[in-house]
Amino acid sequence: MVLRSASLDTRERLIQAAIRLFGEYGFEATTTRELAEAAEANIGSIAYHFGHKRGLYLAAARHIAEQLRTRLALDVPAPAGERDAALAALRAVTRRMVRTFTEDEECRRWLLLVMREQVHPGEAFEILQAEAFGLVQATLGGLIARLTDRAVDDRRVILETHTLIGQIVFFLIGREPLLRRLGIAAFDAATLADIEAVIEGHLARYAAPDDDPASPRTT
Structure with missing residues (x-):
């Protein structure tokens, strides 16, 4: 043992x-x-x-993907049913994303490897995409599709999903410029609450009633 x-x-x-x-x-x-x-x-x-070395490289990618799935609870099935349940699930996932990309020190250590694969996608990127990134896209995209009465593969849903993910991930990628602009050394509780409030403000549009002309379901 x-x-x-x-x-x-x-x-x-x-x-x-x-x-x-x-x-x-x-x-x-x-x-x-x-x-x-x-x-x-x-x-x-x-x-x-x-x-061999490449086997270790791919194992590192699988480790990152597995840890992301765990932190974001991506293996938990999305709730079925009413819009309220879908909106609550979307809020929960985005809160977990905010906390992971702002507070998790291990996540910061993954960033350089992930960015390399984003710039020059290879076999490791395919692992990250299949086992983590794609699941994030599918989870959020499925919820947004339900909230906008569109198909999950609708172009607008895909773009809205990617934009939402990008907004949150940038708190990791653009961490240092933001901290300097705010005049703080690290994200504190008050700043995290403000970040969550900003993201919540973006999600509020999905709670618009059907007859609201600003609803994202209108075309």
Whole structure:
């Protein structure tokens, strides 16, 4: 049992080292020796756990995707039924997104690797898209479609979903410029409450009654 625990710990250390080094230097520029040293592991442990360096890179992407699904509760089925339930679910998901992208220090460590894959999509991006990003899009898109009486693959729904996600994710990507503009060193409770209020204001449009000309269901 002790050996198994030690093995799992080595695997986790390698993944964490991979996220940091691949994010900072890229796949090609990062050596297996550097990965092993950063993880305080034997260089042979990379082959043992992952087969090769690329296997470790893809495992790092799967780890990020799994953690995002957990933090955002993406594996929880969206509620069926009335608009009120859909709107409540949309608010809950966006609150979890705000908290994850502003407060979660581990999420900040994923950013460089994720951004590299966004700029030059590869096999790791396909993992992130299939196991995390696509689920975020599907979850929010399904709720927005229900609230706007449109099909989930409607062009407007897709664009509204992407815009909403982008607004929230930018609190992670654009964290430092925002903190400097606000004159604070980190997001405090009051600022987080204000951020949530801003996002809630954007979601309020989906609560518009059917006869409201400003409703997003009108074309």
